[in-house]
Amino acid sequence: MSYIPHTDLERQQMLAAIGAPTIEDLFEAVPAAHRFPALDIPPALSEMEIMAELQALAEANDHAGDFALFRGAGAYHHFVPSIVNHMLLRGEFYTAYTPYQPEVSQGTLQAIFEYQSMMVQLTGMDAANASHYDGATSLAEAVTVAVEVARHKRSKILLSPNIHPHYRAVVRTYHQGGSLTITGDDAPRTTAELAEQIDDQTAMVAVGYPNFFGQIEDIRLVAEKAHAAGALLVVVANPIMLALFKSPGELGADITVGEGQPLGIPLSYGGPYLGYFACREEYVRKIAGRIVGETVDQNGKRAFVMTLRPREQDIRREKATSNICTNQGLMALAATLYLATMGKSGLKQAAELCYHKAHYLADSIDDLASYTVDRSLPFFHEFVVKCPRPVKEINTALLKHGIIGGVDLGADYPTLTDHMLLCVTEMNSKAEMDRLVETLKEAR
Amino acid sequence: MSEPIIYDISVSGRQAVSLPACDVPKAKLPDELLRSDLDLPEVSELQVVRHFVNLSRKNFAIDRNFYPLGSCTMKYNPKINEDTARLPGFAHLHPLTDEAESQGVLSLMYTLQTWLAEVSGFSAVSLVPAAGAQGELAGILMIRAYHRERGDDKRVKILVPNSAHGTNPATVTMVGFQAVELPSDEDGNVDLDALKAACDDTVAGMMITVPSTLGLFDRNILEVIRLVHECGGLMYMDGANMNALMGIVKPAALGFDVMHYNLHKTFSTPHGGGGPGCGAVGVNVKLTPYLPGPIAAIVDSDLEKPAPLYGLIMPEKSIGRLKAFHGNVGMFIRAYTYIRSYGGNGLREVSRHAVLNANYIRARLHDEYTVPYDRYCAHEFVMEGRFEGVDGVHALDISKRLMDYGIHPPTNYFPLIVPEALLIEPTETEDKATLDEFIDVMKKIAEEAKTQPDLLTNAPHTTEIRRVDEVRAAKQLVLCCRPVPEWDVKDEKKEDTKA
Numbered sequence: 001m002s003y004i005p006h007t008d009l010e011r012q013q014m015l016a017a018i019g020a021p022t023i024e025d026l027f028e029a030v031p032a033a034h035r036f037p038a039l040d041i042p043p044a045l046s047e048m049e050i051m052a053e054l055q056a057l058a059e060a061n062d063h064a065g066d067f068a069l070f071r072g073a074g075a076y077h078h079f080v081p082s083i084v085n086h087m088l089l090r091g092e093f094y095t096a097y098t099p100y101q102p103e104v105s106q107g108t109l110q111a112i113f114e115y116q117s118m119m120v121q122l123t124g125m126d127a128a129n130a131s132h133y134d135g136a137t138s139l140a141e142a143v144t145v146a147v148e149v150a151r152h153k154r155s156k157i158l159l160s161p162n163i164h165p166h167y168r169a170v171v172r173t174y175h176q177g178g179s180l181t182i183t184g185d186d187a188p189r190t191t192a193e194l195a196e197q198i199d200d201q202t203a204m205v206a207v208g209y210p211n212f213f214g215q216i217e218d219i220r221l222v223a224e225k226a227h228a229a230g231a232l233l234v235v236v237a238n239p240i241m242l243a244l245f246k247s248p249g250e251l252g253a254d255i256t257v258g259e260g261q262p263l264g265i266p267l268s269y270g271g272p273y274l275g276y277f278a279c280r281e282e283y284v285r286k287i288a289g290r291i292v293g294e295t296v297d298q299n300g301k302r303a304f305v306m307t308l309r310p311r312e313q314d315i316r317r318e319k320a321t322s323n324i325c326t327n328q329g330l331m332a333l334a335a336t337l338y339l340a341t342m343g344k345s346g347l348k349q350a351a352e353l354c355y356h357k358a359h360y361l362a363d364s365i366d367d368l369a370s371y372t373v374d375r376s377l378p379f380f381h382e383f384v385v386k387c388p389r390p391v392k393e394i395n396t397a398l399l400k401h402g403i404i405g406g407v408d409l410g411a412d413y414p415t416l417t418d419h420m421l422l423c424v425t426e427m428n429s430k431a432e433m434d435r436l437v438e439t440l441k442e443a444r
Numbered sequence: 445m446s447e448p449i450i451y452d453i454s455v456s457g458r459q460a461v462s463l464p465a466c467d468v469p470k471a472k473l474p475d476e477l478l479r480s481d482l483d484l485p486e487v488s489e490l491q492v493v494r495h496f497v498n499l500s501r502k503n504f505a506i507d508r509n510f511y512p513l514g515s516c517t518m519k520y521n522p523k524i525n526e527d528t529a530r531l532p533g534f535a536h537l538h539p540l541t542d543e544a545e546s547q548g549v550l551s552l553m554y555t556l557q558t559w560l561a562e563v564s565g566f567s568a569v570s571l572v573p574a575a576g577a578q579g580e581l582a583g584i585l586m587i588r589a590y591h592r593e594r595g596d597d598k599r600v601k602i603l604v605p606n607s608a609h610g611t612n613p614a615t616v617t618m619v620g621f622q623a624v625e626l627p628s629d630e631d632g633n634v635d636l637d638a639l640k641a642a643c644d645d646t647v648a649g650m651m652i653t654v655p656s657t658l659g660l661f662d663r664n665i666l667e668v669i670r671l672v673h674e675c676g677g678l679m680y681m682d683g684a685n686m687n688a689l690m691g692i693v694k695p696a697a698l699g700f701d702v703m704h705y706n707l708h709k710t711f712s713t714p715h716g717g718g719g720p721g722c723g724a725v726g727v728n729v730k731l732t733p734y735l736p737g738p739i740a741a742i743v744d745s746d747l748e749k750p751a752p753l754y755g756l757i758m759p760e761k762s763i764g765r766l767k768a769f770h771g772n773v774g775m776f777i778r779a780y781t782y783i784r785s786y787g788g789n790g791l792r793e794v795s796r797h798a799v800l801n802a803n804y805i806r807a808r809l810h811d812e813y814t815v816p817y818d819r820y821c822a823h824e825f826v827m828e829g830r831f832e833g834v835d836g837v838h839a840l841d842i843s844k845r846l847m848d849y850g851i852h853p854p855t856n857y858f859p860l861i862v863p864e865a866l867l868i869e870p871t872e873t874e875d876k877a878t879l880d881e882f883i884d885v886m887k888k889i890a891e892e893a894k895t896q897p898d899l900l901t902n903a904p905h906t907t908e909i910r911r912v913d914e915v916r917a918a919k920q921l922v923l924c925c926r927p928v929p930e931w932d933v934k935d936e937k938k939e940d941t942k943a
Contacts, residue, residue, distance in 0.1 A: 001785035003520050003712075004797050005875040014804040014876060018820075023796045026803055026820045027692055029661035034697045039690070039788030041559050047524055050784050054777070058533025060548030062541060065532040074768050075539050081461050083493055085530070091507030092500035095521050097852075098718040103907040104509075104847050107502035108717040114450050117924045121483045127923045130718065133574035136768040166768045173736070173764035174581070177588060177620030216477060246479045249929055259768070268529075269549050270539030270769025271574070272720035281928075284921065290718065294925075295917035297909040302446060307917040313577070314858070318613035318623040325611050326575035326708065329718030340450050340492050344484040346461040352473075353463065359471030378474050399545070407540055430467040 001047055062404065064267065068432040070361075072382050072423025073212070073407040074135070074164050075270065076262045078240065078350065079426055084264045084337045094330055098290070102305045103297075108329070109304035112292040115336040122242045122339075123256040124249020125278035129289035131328040132275030135259030136170035139163075139206060139236055141277065141288050142255045143171055144321050146204035146232045147180065148286045154203035154231070158184035160194050162211035163236055165412040188415060191217040195225040202231040204255075209237040209248060213374070213409075213421060214358075214382025216245065223252025239263055239276065239335075241380045244351040255279045264338025265331055274331035285311065288322030353426035354381035357433065361424050364437045370444045382423045384409065384416070388444050391420045397443040403436055446908070447498045449925045454485040460492055483926055502908060503717070504852045510878050512805075514824045514855040514867025515609070515657060517687045517709035519798075522785065525712065525778035534777055539769040543743070543755045549773065550754035553740035556780045557724075560705055563791065564683075565694030566726035570735040570759075572771040576684060579704025579723025580615040580651070585763040586702060586727065586734040587649045587678045588619055593761065599648035599676070605634050607658055607859040609682060612651045621648060628861055632658040632817045634668050643675035653682040654695065655822035657859040659802065659867070661688075669699035678702065678730075686710040687871065688799055688823035691792025695726075702727045711779035722775035733760040738770055797872035798823040801879060805870060808883045812890040816862055824869035826862050837893045839864040841900035845892070848906045849885045 006014075011023070020026055027035060045053070064077045088094060092107060099105030099112075112130045119128035132138040143157055157180050159168050168185055175182065184197050184205070191207070198205055205226050210216050219235060226233040234255045235248035240262045242248075248256040260274030261267075279287055285308060293307035313320040342350060358381040366373045370388035387394055391408035398405040410417035424433070487495075504511065511518035529535070537549060557569040573579040584602065591599045602616040605626045613623035624642055627635045634652070650672045655661045662668065669679050681695045681703035687710045689695070695703050707713045708721035715721070727735060743755030756770065786794060799822055806825045810818055814828040829839025843853030843866070855867040870879060892899045904910065 001522075001524075002790055002793070003522060003785075003873045004793055005873065006797055006800075010876040011800065014800055018800075018803045018807040020803070020820070023800050026799050027661070028820065029663050030693050031666055031698065034693045036692060036792070037565070037694050037697065039791060040562050041783060041788035041791065044787035044790045045784050047785075050524065050781055051528065053784065054528040054781060055531060055533075057548040057552050058528075058531035060551070061533045061537045062545035063533050064536040064538065069536075069538060071538050071540055073540055077536065077538070079463070081489075083489060087493070087496045087500075089526060090497065090500040091521075092503045092505045094526075094714045094716050095506035095518075096503045096717045097511065097513055097516055097518060097715045099503075101504075101843070101847070101853055102912045103844065103904050103909055104504035104852065105502075105717075106909060107499040110447065110449070110499055110502070111496070111717075113923075113925065117449075117451065117926055118484060120924045120928055121926060124929045126928045127921075133578060133720075133772075134768050137574070137578075137766070164768065166765055169765040170767065173585070173766055174618075176585065176763070177618070179620075216474075242479075243482055244473075244479065245477050247929065250479065266530075266535040267538050268535055269537045269541070269546065269773040271767065271772040272774050273768070284923070291923060293917040294922035295913045295920075297912045299910055301909055303909045303912045305912045305914055305917045307914070307921070307923075309914075309918075312610075313614035314610035316614070317610045318617045320610070320614040320617070323577040323581060323611045323614035323618055324575070325577045326715075326719040326721040326723075328574075328716075328720045330714070330716030331720055333717065337492065337496060340485050340487060340495075341460045341489065342484075343459055343461065343486050344482055345459050345486070346463065347484060348482065349463050353466055355473065356466050356470045357468055360468035363471075378477065395542070404538065404541065404545075426463060433468070 001044060068403045068428065070406055070422050070424065070436060071404050073421055074259060075267050077267055077425055077427050078262050080264050081341045083341055084334055087337050088330060088334055093333060099306060102303060106304060109292050111333050111336055113294060113304050115332045116292060118336065118339045119276055119278050122239055123278040124247025125256050126281035127284045128276065128278040129287055129291050131332045132277055132289055133328060134273040134275045135236065135257060136167040138257035138275035138277045139167050140171045140174035141322055142234045142257050143175060143204065145255065145283060145286050148321060149232060149283060150203040154201050155180050156201040156203060157182045158194065158197055158202055158205040160207045160211065161185035161189050162213060163206060163208045164212045167236065191221055195222050198225045198229045198231055200229055202229055204232040204234050206234040206236060209235050210241060210380045213384050214379040215377035216380065217377060219251040240351050240354060243347040244355065260335050263335035265334050272328055272331055274328050274335055288324050289327060350426050354424060357428055358383060358424040361433045365440060368441055371440060381425060382421055385420045385422055387418050387420055390418060394443050398439050401435060401439045403439060447495065450485045450487065450495055451925055453491055454487055456486055458486040458488055460487055460489040509850055509852050510874060510882055511852040512854050512868045512870050513852060514869040515684055517869060517871055519712055519871035520873035521712055521714040522782065525781045528781045529774045529777040547754055550740050552780050553776055554754050556776050557740060559783050560724055561726055563690055564703060564726045565696030567729050568732040568735060569724055569726045570737065570739045571722065571724045571776055572736045572766050573704065573723035573725055574767060574772050575719060575721040576704055576706045576723040577611040577615065578766055579725045580611055581618060582725045582736045582763065582766060583680045583702045583704060584615050584619045586731045589734045589761065589763055590678065590731060591648055598646055601647050603642055603647060603650040605652055606861050607656055608651065608653060609657065609684060612682060632656060632660045633662045633664050636664055636667060639668060639671055643671050645676060647675050647677040649678040649680055651680040651682060653685055655685050655688050658817055658826050659821040659824035660817055661822055665698060673699065684709060685823060688795055690795040692795050696728055702731050707775050707779040712782045713775045713778040720772045720775060722772045734763055735759040736764065736766045737762045794872050801870040801872060801874060805868060805879055805883060809886055812887050824867060826865050826867050828862065828864050829856065829866045830864040831893050834893050834897060837897050837900050839866050841903060842866065842889055845889050845900045845903035847904040851882060851885060
């Protein structure tokens with residue numbers, strides 16, 4: 001396959017216009033000793049051959065198309081209406097660049113504006129940006145905002161140990177060059193115990209909603225303590241849960257971030273996903289990433305444009321607080337399409353299905369001798385099960401019955417050896433769940 | 445015609461989607477935790493389709509228009525890439541699937557790492573970074589970790605030429621280092637005297653784009669690398685312009701220690717109206733232990749199985765995780781498909797033709813426009829969007845006028861060191877007829893600038909909206925089309941802030 005359209009004649013005509021004898025001559029400034037190395041990459045294939053190879057690679061994976069999936073932990077298998085993909089495949093959307101030229105980018109700009117509007121409703125915040133790379137980097141960027149809001153006078157960042165371990169790792173990667181103290185997650189802590197850690201050096205505290213274990217913690221309690229100490233509350237929220245449960249804004253969050261993947265984006269082995277980021281109005285000028293605003297053109301006609309641009313790296317350069325440029329634009333469009341199609345009632349129905357099915361499965365497992373479901377807090381669509389055997393062994397048994405079981409929590413939480421995190425969405429049928437329970441029973 | 449906001453076509457009680465009935469007994473919902481309302485649109489499926497099709501038609505895109513946007517490599521995005529990335533075995537694969545059950549995707553990742561390493565000459569690659577800027581963050585964090593590991597904590601400066609992308613100095617600051625700007629000489633190369641003066645034992649490294657953002661191969665590149673290495677610094681290559689280098693020169697062979705690739709530029713994954721991308725990083729042996737993870741590796745050669753068992757590993761002294769999972773895997777699949785389409789020799793043809801196309805436009809426009817560095821260029825070149833004796837016409841006006849001719853503007857006002865810069869990158873996938881049409885239009889615009897400048901300064905004339913009021917957008921912020929929800933807690937919070 002080649003997408004180069006040139007004919008020999010055209011190449012000759014072009015070289016003549018340039019005044020170069022050969023294409024090789026155009027590279028005379030490249031150090032001669034290193035010019036034109038061989039590339040040890042297999043020769044070109046035809047489209048048919050490529051498709052066959054990629055199909056074979058794809059089928060060498062155990063995926064949710066063939067297996068009953070009960071795994072979440074930050075990536076969720078939800079129903080995606082057909083039209084989402086059809087609209088994403090409009091070349092006018094996916095082969096466009098970042099909308100720097102508003103006159104020829106109103107489609108992308110208006111879609112982002114609608115995305116921001118829907119995310120504001122979902123989170124209960126005042127404003128949302130056009131996206132970050134994923135939920136984890138959204139949280140890392142929230143840390144930067146909190147430190148800016150505190151004018152660098154506070155350096156303590158409190159992370160709940162119940163936030164996704166990978167998110168906490170990403171925060172540490174991003175901020176390893178700074179002088180922040182990132183703490184709070186060094187030991188198991190309840191919501192109240194975490195809130196006790198907030199002091200006058202704390203720039204922000206972050207909690208999950210639900211937390212990594214699917215549980216709904218008392219966000220208001222943390223909000224009160226944080227605000228009394230002058231710290232920001234950052235809530236990491238699952239957007240599907242927000243269709244049913246109170247918004248972080250209502251509970252007192254200053255910034256809400258999270259993984260937008262559940263909103264119409266396939267699992268795709270971890271990416272591309274969508275880091276959403278929403279905040280209260282007073283922080284809008286301090287956040288990173290692209291923001292679209294409404295304005296008018298020179299004839300007074302409504303128009304959309306990227307705004308508050310002087311925050312960004314291409315203008316502020318070394319004084320910018322983040323280097324983000326390319327974000328996850330098309331994934332934000334996917335979420336917009338999904339939210340528009342699911343709509344007010346459809347999204348709520350999906351969330352309710354998740355809730356009811358998860359509770360059905362939890363009750364069924366709880367009825368099994370030797371398995372215990374953690375009921376210490378209310379949960380949405382994920383829950384923790386204490387198992388009678390190592391999770392790895394149980395998952396091997398499940399796989400034989402066409403089931404991908406839950407995540408083994410022991411790896412990231414030493415106190416939770418033999419504990420499994422299970423997830424249920426609207427995609428899981430009662431029959432699948434009954435099969436899971438039956439297999440767990442046999443695997444005791 | 446202006447397209448209403450989706451909320452404005454919403455009708456209470458309408459629903460586009462239908463979901464299956466609940467097949468389990470309903471559990472009790474905790475009423476005190478539930479929200480009372482959610483303001484999302486209520487529309488039919490056809491309304492959604494028409495709305496977004498109509499919106500899409502307001503965009504210029506590669507599939508519609510020539511898009512010579514310098515430093516962005518707006519090449520054709522092959523359609524098969526979209527199909528392979530959407531194969532169910534990839535699309536429905538959970539990121540925490542056990543390694544033994546995800547051998548297909550791990551094998552693809554491992555092979556792609558190997559091919560990208562071969563293109564650049566580096567010894568190892570991590571695919572994790574989501575975009576060029578995140579690749580830069582990874583690269584500078586690795587350089588930092590390398591020096592600190594050796595106890596060399598005084599190295600806090602990163603040298604950055606004044607022609608650099610804005611992400612370079614912004615990255616340096618994010619990592620807690622200081623950016624030191626270097627001037628360019630009259631040929632567009634790094635000013636060697638300034639470089640010599642800046643090189644000391646506080647230099648952690650240098651970030652440089654090759655070919656430069658002026659679209660030039662720096663003639664002194666080996667000397668630049670030697671000087672930085674001599675003072676103990678490491679060399680970072682911004683790989684945004686890799687489309688000029690495949691099979692032409694390997695950055696590692698020149699002496700670079702680390703670089704990022706933009707799979708969404710060089711390797712044809714679509715720009716998506718602003719992402720997702722992939723900013724994979726390649727490193728030499730010095731920096732391999734510091735790569736961000738997880739990366740794909742051969743972890744076991746099980747004798748029972750014919751194929752090696754691929755797995756995910758965190759490099760020994762990794763700077764850590766940059767994303768929740770393994771990166772933008774959908775982009776890996778597209779890039780893999782692309783490299784498979786061309787093969788090694790085909791990739792060299794890509795770069796040869798990208799450079800041929802750019803030089804053809806340069807050679808045919810340098811009489812009408814000022815080309816400040818008028819020598820053989822790489823895959824792009826910069827010219828000035830201004831004319832002698834015509835004061836009121838700027839690069840922006842030429843850009844806007846191009847829209848009237850159905851062509852996307854080049855990058856303008858970048859690089860910053862060229863006045864009224866127009867950075868033009870045609871890419872290899874454009875045919876001669878398209879380039880000729882662009883050249884004719886640019887000549888016509890140059891003529892219009894002298895005879896009817898209003899045509900430019902008032903442009904565009906034919907687009908649905910005209911130039912927009914950006915000041916109003918920033919001053920009277922409207923970021924959401926609905927009333928933002930009001931909560932009691934917010935008012936309490938505001939009083940707290942005042943107190």
